[in-house]
Amino acid sequence: MIRDITLGQYYNTDSFLHRLDPRTKIIGTIVYLVTLFLYMNPYVYVFALLFLVLMIRKSNVPFKFMIRGLRGIAFIMIMTALINIFTVPGDTLFMIGSFPVAKQGVRVAVYMIFRLSFLIIGSSLLTLTTPPVRLTDGLERTFAFMKIFKVPVHDMAMMMSIALRFIPILIEETNIIMKAQLSRGADFESGSLLKRIKSLMPVIIPLFIGAFKKANDLADAMDARCYRGGVKRSRMNPLKYKKGDYAAYAMLVLYAAAIISLGIYAKYLPFGNDILGIGAK
Amino acid sequence: MKIIINHVTVEYDKNLPNYSKALDDISLIINEGDFLGIAGHTGSGKSTLIQLMNGLIKPSKGNVYFEGEDIFEKRYDRKTLRGKVGLLFQYPEYQLFAETVFEDVCFGPLNIGFDRKAAELSAYDALKSVGMPDDLFYQSPFNMSGGQMRRAALAGILAMKPEVLILDEPTAGLDPGAQQSILGIIKKLHEEKKITIVLVSHNMDDIAEYTDRMIVLNKGRKVLDGLTKDVFMEKDILKEAGLSVPQVTELCGMLNKKGFPINQDLIRYEDVKRELLNILK
Amino acid sequence: MAFIETKKLAFEYIRRDEEGNVEGITRAVDGVNLSVEQGSFISILGANGSGKSTLALHLNSLLHPTEGTVTVDGMDITDGSKSWDIRRTAGMVFQNPDNQIVGSIVEEDVAFGPENLGLTSGEIFKRVNGSLALTGMDAFKHKSPSALSGGQKQRLSIAGVLAMHPKCIIFDEATAMLDPEGRAEILSFVRELNRKQHITVIWITHFMEEAIDSDAVFVMDSGRIVLSGKPNAVFSQVEMLTNIGLRVPLATRLSYDLIKEGVPLNRGILDMESLAGELIRAKLNSN
Numbered sequence: 001m002i003r004d005i006t007l008g009q010y011y012n013t014d015s016f017l018h019r020l021d022p023r024t025k026i027i028g029t030i031v032y033l034v035t036l037f038l039y040m041n042p043y044v045y046v047f048a049l050l051f052l053v054l055m056i057r058k059s060n061v062p063f064k065f066m067i068r069g070l071r072g073i074a075f076i077m078i079m080t081a082l083i084n085i086f087t088v089p090g091d092t093l094f095m096i097g098s099f100p101v102a103k104q105g106v107r108v109a110v111y112m113i114f115r116l117s118f119l120i121i122g123s124s125l126l127t128l129t130t131p132p133v134r135l136t137d138g139l140e141r142t143f144a145f146m147k148i149f150k151v152p153v154h155d156m157a158m159m160m161s162i163a164l165r166f167i168p169i170l171i172e173e174t175n176i177i178m179k180a181q182l183s184r185g186a187d188f189e190s191g192s193l194l195k196r197i198k199s200l201m202p203v204i205i206p207l208f209i210g211a212f213k214k215a216n217d218l219a220d221a222m223d224a225r226c227y228r229g230g231v232k233r234s235r236m237n238p239l240k241y242k243k244g245d246y247a248a249y250a251m252l253v254l255y256a257a258a259i260i261s262l263g264i265y266a267k268y269l270p271f272g273n274d275i276l277g278i279g280a281k
Numbered sequence: 282m283k284i285i286i287n288h289v290t291v292e293y294d295k296n297l298p299n300y301s302k303a304l305d306d307i308s309l310i311i312n313e314g315d316f317l318g319i320a321g322h323t324g325s326g327k328s329t330l331i332q333l334m335n336g337l338i339k340p341s342k343g344n345v346y347f348e349g350e351d352i353f354e355k356r357y358d359r360k361t362l363r364g365k366v367g368l369l370f371q372y373p374e375y376q377l378f379a380e381t382v383f384e385d386v387c388f389g390p391l392n393i394g395f396d397r398k399a400a401e402l403s404a405y406d407a408l409k410s411v412g413m414p415d416d417l418f419y420q421s422p423f424n425m426s427g428g429q430m431r432r433a434a435l436a437g438i439l440a441m442k443p444e445v446l447i448l449d450e451p452t453a454g455l456d457p458g459a460q461q462s463i464l465g466i467i468k469k470l471h472e473e474k475k476i477t478i479v480l481v482s483h484n485m486d487d488i489a490e491y492t493d494r495m496i497v498l499n500k501g502r503k504v505l506d507g508l509t510k511d512v513f514m515e516k517d518i519l520k521e522a523g524l525s526v527p528q529v530t531e532l533c534g535m536l537n538k539k540g541f542p543i544n545q546d547l548i549r550y551e552d553v554k555r556e557l558l559n560i561l562k
Numbered sequence: 563m564a565f566i567e568t569k570k571l572a573f574e575y576i577r578r579d580e581e582g583n584v585e586g587i588t589r590a591v592d593g594v595n596l597s598v599e600q601g602s603f604i605s606i607l608g609a610n611g612s613g614k615s616t617l618a619l620h621l622n623s624l625l626h627p628t629e630g631t632v633t634v635d636g637m638d639i640t641d642g643s644k645s646w647d648i649r650r651t652a653g654m655v656f657q658n659p660d661n662q663i664v665g666s667i668v669e670e671d672v673a674f675g676p677e678n679l680g681l682t683s684g685e686i687f688k689r690v691n692g693s694l695a696l697t698g699m700d701a702f703k704h705k706s707p708s709a710l711s712g713g714q715k716q717r718l719s720i721a722g723v724l725a726m727h728p729k730c731i732i733f734d735e736a737t738a739m740l741d742p743e744g745r746a747e748i749l750s751f752v753r754e755l756n757r758k759q760h761i762t763v764i765w766i767t768h769f770m771e772e773a774i775d776s777d778a779v780f781v782m783d784s785g786r787i788v789l790s791g792k793p794n795a796v797f798s799q800v801e802m803l804t805n806i807g808l809r810v811p812l813a814t815r816l817s818y819d820l821i822k823e824g825v826p827l828n829r830g831i832l833d834m835e836s837l838a839g840e841l842i843r844a845k846l847n848s849n
Contacts, residue, residue, distance in 0.1 A: 010666055012706055132666040165666045168708055173375075180376040183335050183368040184437060185360050185392030202388065205378035209423065214661050221662035224622050224654040225675040225722060226646050232680040236673040236687060323711065323741050427610050454738055456609040456768040458807030483741045486812065523743065528812045528834055535838040541845060550812070554819055561825050561844055 009124075009168060010131050015060035016244065017129040022138025024245045028252050029126045035256060036118055039263035040111050047262055048118055051255055056121070059129050066121050077116050081109040127164065136161035137239055140230075154230030166214065173210060177203050282349075283445055283477055284311040284334055284366070289343035291329050291501075303329040305501040306343075311445070311479065316471050318488040318509060319481045321498035322523035327481050328371075330498065331447045334479070335368040364393035367443030371450045373434035377422040382413065382433045385422055389441040400440070407439035410474070411466050428459030435466070446470065447479040452487070464491060489513060489527040489548040497522050513548050529553040563636060565600040565762060566621060566652070566730065570630035572785075573616055590616040592785035593630070600729065603756045603763045605773035605793075608782035609807030614766050617782070618734045621764065623648045635729060650679060653723030657735040659715030663707045668699060668718055671707060675726040686725075693721040696759075697751070713744030717751065724755075730762035731755070737772065745772075770797065771811045774832045781808070794830030813837040 017025065036048060056066060070077075090104030127135065140157040147153050178188065181202045188199050291304040304326045311317060311334075321327045332338040333345055336352050336359040345352050352362055370376065379385035386407055390400035408418060411432040417425060422433050431451070438446065448467065452460040468491060470476045482488050488495055488509065495512050497505035499522035505512045513519070513526050525531070527548050536543050543560060547553045573591040576584055591613045598604055608614040619625040620632050623639040635651050637644040653675075656662045665671030672693050676686040694700045697717045707715060716736055723731055733752065737745040749772055756763045765772065773779050779796045781789035783806040789796050797803070800810050800818045810818070817831040817840065826847070827840045 010706065012667075012704065131670065133670045161666075162664070165664070169660055176370065177376055179332065179337050180368075180370040180373065182337060183363050183370070184376075184389040185363050185441065186388075187360065187392065202376075202378045206376050210375055214658075217656060217658055217661035218664070220619070220624055221654075221656055222664060222674075223624055224649055224656075225664075226649050226678040226726065227674070228646070228678065232678075234677050234680045234682065234686065236670070236677060236683055236690060238683055322743070456807050457770075457809035458609055461809070525742075529816070532813070532816075532834045532838055535834065536841060539838065539842055541838075541842050550816070554816060557816075557820060557841065558823055558825065561820070561841070561848060562823070 009128060010164075011059075011061045011065065011128040013060045015058060015129065017055065017059040017125065019242075019244055020129075020248055021239055021241050021245045022130050022134045023142050023239060024241070024248050025126050025130055026135075026138050026142050028248065029123055031252055031256055032122050033119060035259040036115050036122075038259065039266070040108075041263065041266040043262045043266045043269060044259055045111070045114055045118075047258060049114075052118055052121060052125075055125055059125055061125070061128050065128075066124065069124050070117055070120060073116070073120060077113050080112050080116065084109040084112055132161040132164040134237075135164070137235065141239055158229075162218070166211075169214075170207070170211065174203065174207055177206050282310050283313050283315075283347070284309075285344075285346040286310075286330075286333065287344045287346070289333065289340040289345065291326075291333065291338060292341045295341070302501050304333070304340075307501075307503050308343075309496065309503065309506070311477065313444075313477055314475060316478045316491065316493045317480070318492035318495035319479060319498065320483075320485065320488055320495060320522075320524055325498040325522070326501040327498055328449060329501075331368060331449060331479065331481060334445075334447060335366050336362050337368075360393055364389070364441040365443055366445045366447065367438040367441055368447045369435055369438050369449065369451060371453055373437075374422075374427065374430035377430060377434060377437075380421060381419045382408070382422045382425075382436075383418045385433060386436045386440045389437050393441055403440045403442060404436070407436040408433075410439060410470065411436045412462070426459075428455055428462065431455060431459065431463060432466070435463070439470070443476065445477040445479065447481075449481045450483065451480070452482070452484070467491070485513075485525055486527045486529075486550075489530070490550065497524065499523070510546060510548050514546055563633065564597040566596065566598040566632075566634050566764070568594055568596040568617075568620070568630065568632045570595065571617070571620065571627050571632055572629040573613075573620065573625060574628045589785050591620075591627075594782075594785075594787055596780065596787070598730075598762060598764065599777075600762055601756075601760045602777040603753065603765065603775070604778045604780065605765045605767060605776040606780045606782060607767060607770060607773055607808060609768055612782040612806070613785035614782050615734050616785075618654070618732050618764070618766050621652055621732050622654045624654075646679075650675075650726045651728055652730040652732060653726055653728040654732045654734065655716065655719045655723060655736045657738050659712055659719060659739065662719050663715065663722075666706060668705050668707060668710075669694070669703045671718060672721045672725050675722055679726065689725045689727070693725040696724060696755075697721040711744065712740045713747045716740065716744070716748050720748075720751070720755075728761065730764065732764040732766070734766045735768070737767065737769070745769075768808060770803070770808055770814075774811065781806070794832060797832060798829045 056063060085101055085105045086099055088102055088105035088108050090102035092100040093103045093106060094101055130138065136157040139160065140153055143153050186199060186202055188196065286307055286309040289304055289307050290302065292300065292302050294300050307330065319327050319330065329338055333340060339353055347362055347366060350357060352359060377385050379388060383404055386404040387400045390403045395403060413432055413436060417429065422430060451463050451467065455463065464487060467478060471478045480492060492509050494507065495509045496503055497512060497519065504518055504522055505515055513530055516526060519526060529550055530548050533543050533545055533547055533553060537545055543556055547556060571591055571594040572589060575588045575590055577586045577588065579585045594617060606614050606617065616625065620627060620639060621634060623645050626640050632639045634648050637648050639648055663671050664674045669690055672690045673686050676689050694703055697720055699717055699721055702710060702714065707718060710718065737748050740748065752763055753775060755761050765776065767773065774793055776793055779790065779793050780787050781796060781803065789799060797810050797814050800815060803810055811832055813831055813834045817827050817837055821827050821829065826844055831837050831840055
């Protein structure tokens with residue numbers, strides 16, 4: 001399962017999205033994520049899906065790769081859906097044992113699954129098409145204004161890019177340690193939830209110790225290569241907006257406008273009477 | 282016949298772009314009392330092969346039998362198998378996790394169903410047989426030297442009382458002194474405790490010195506299998522697999538080429554030394 | 563003054579318990595005098611825990627001495643204003659390939675050092691391309707480091723250091739985690755760097771075979787330099803080296819054993835080829 005997490009990985013190829021300036025993609029991702037939370041009606045979601053499919057096609061990243069990423073968080077999605085199904089009150093649809101399941105609950109659960117899937121795929125698109133160092137640059141520049149509030153933007157961006165670089169390595173290490181403990185008779189799959197969590201300790205402890213060692217080594221290696229935070233640091237590829245970026249921003253504005261219009265006017269369309277708030281009541 | 286590997290193929294990432302065949306139609310019999318060497322270039326399938334014997338990787342085709350039973354049969358108890366076929370991973374010190382060495386060594390036997398007393402007795406025995414000094418038994422495994430951590434990890438496998446012990450590069454990363462002592466321990470386990478040993482190594486001198494029989498893997502296929510001294514005579518096939526012959530064998534070859542009459546089929550240090558003394562004195 | 567010089571260098575690790583009280587002091591480096599000429603290839607040998615890595619970290623100003631002095635190209639490593647100059651003068655390649663690669667794309671990783679130096683983007687491009695060409699890594703320019711073999715990852719680490727245009731590179735057990743092929747590949751490449759680019763090399767290892775062609779060898783044990791000199795002189799101390807956890811090259815050991823049994827061979831044999839020559843000579847003489 002842990003192998004399936006695609007969030008945070010970079011997919012090395014060339015595409016329209018790969019060539020965009022990271023700032024464009026960061027702002028695009030933020031706008032997209034915000035639109036997912038604005039409304040809850042089928043038109044908005046269908047349009048958001050269409051936009052997402054278009055972006056995936058523009059990224060040259062295989063569709064299978066994206067779906068694989070969802071498998072990794074299937075558990076979280078199912079949990080969220082279940083919580084919603086059981087806790088949202090409303091018109092009872094049917095009973096599971098003594099628990100009433102409301103029509104509204106099912107509806108929210110369905111939206112939640114779509115929302116989470118779009119959210120995960122949307123944000124993985126950013127990391128899949130942006131090499132971590134470019135991503136860091138982009139974040140640093142996009143949020144540079146926060147430096148006025150004494151936010152250590154450079155350091156945070158650097159930490160993030162390193163975390164991204166080490167995710168695949170740590171995943172690989174987790175696999176190896178799990179196998180090694182399996183071969184010492186460990187059992188991660190049976191018993192109660194508590195027992196299972198306990199059985200993970202022989203994996204988590206070595207993983208952490210290894211991560212600390214890595215962090216130490218890496219800090220030395222960065223020092224040795226004259227790293228001193230953002231001070232005096234220059235760039236091989238300074239960020240520069242190109243034609244594609246302006247086109248992308250234009251598309252983004254159109255997309256956001258379309259979502260907002262659909263959100264407001266969907267209630268006049270068939271099955272559209274379902275804006276967040278109304279649906280849940 | 283302790284372990285039988287019957288026409289086994291292992292494929293990774295089927296249907297994906299990075300699809301690869303890690304093992305390609307391999308058959309191998311390991312007999313009780315063998316000291317078997319496995320040699321192969323990085324990526325030749327060595328790790329896959331040994332993880333297969335331990336039940337950690339499933340074959341795509343073919344079967345693996347331990348003492349006449351198919352280890353991938355649904356009802357087969359693989360946990361018990363992992364006690365009987367001990368597998369020491371590469372850099373095993375990164376799997377230590379408990380507060381004391383002793384507690385860590387007890388982990389394996391407790392997992393495979395030893396009661397507390399039996400596990401502790403077995404742990405003492407194992408720590409003694411790897412030459413761990415008594416005063417380190419109750420120390421944290423994380424404050425010890427690399428060589429000692431490696432011994433602790435080996436003891437963790439031995440405490441499960443394995444009949445077959447598989448070692449993946451047990452000397453990697455150690456200094457020469459520690460390398461010698463680990464190899465010495467393994468030799469003693471084979472001679473005194475009659476444990477069947479499978480040794481994976483990059484070092485042809487070590488394979489020549491310690492094993493009786495060896496196999497050579499190249500690109501997932503078994504290209505040589507036989508007595509170690511015979512296998513090292515197949516210079517062309519070895520070269521194709523990216524491997525060399527033991528240094529002393531190379532010396533004999535050089536001497537012969539220059540008309541110095543020495544047996545060409547010597548692979549062990551002491552044999553070459555004796556032969557040279559016979560000729561020169 | 564020599565290019566790198568340490569005088570009575572000592573470094574102590576202080577171990578503290580949970581309350582911060584001093585539990586014990588380990589003298590990891592103890593009175594080391596080292597002098598390395600510009601352009602030379604020297605090896606520092608020692609078992610694990612002999613203090614060789616602690617010594618190396620001083621040469622890059624990553625550690626500061628408890629006692630004694632260290633100068634690199636005339637600069638005192640404790641002079642804080644010189645840290646960056648020292649680090650770009652004496653670069654460092656570490657043991658674990660994965661733990662020293664910062665970038666997620668080969669080319670970006672090589673650029674990391676020059677970027678920290680604040681060079682212009684044109685200059686960085688030139689240096690990155692130059693380093694990649696020199697290390698034979700151009701073909702992997704746009705690849706992810708995780709797609710590289712161990713040997714290639716270390717080549718990449720070397721390229722990253724070379725892009726800072728150092729005069730010296732310190733290799734701290736840079737081959738310990740590689741397979742024999744990768745080890746041989748890296749060592750021969752570093753020798754070439756030393757010969758053709760005149761880069762001073764400090765090669766730290768516990769494999770004595772790797773030190774055979776050095777201009778000078780320093781052997782460390784418990785923080786001290788216990789042997790130093792030309793490889794063939796140092797390697798002839800077979801027993802002492804074995805006692806401190808090292809293993810002389812097989813050819814050296816075999817010739818040593820044969821001499822002990824009365825075979826008249828020259829001392830100081832380091833590789834199988836010269837041993838073969840010596841044996842043939844001995845055979846001819848005995849006839």
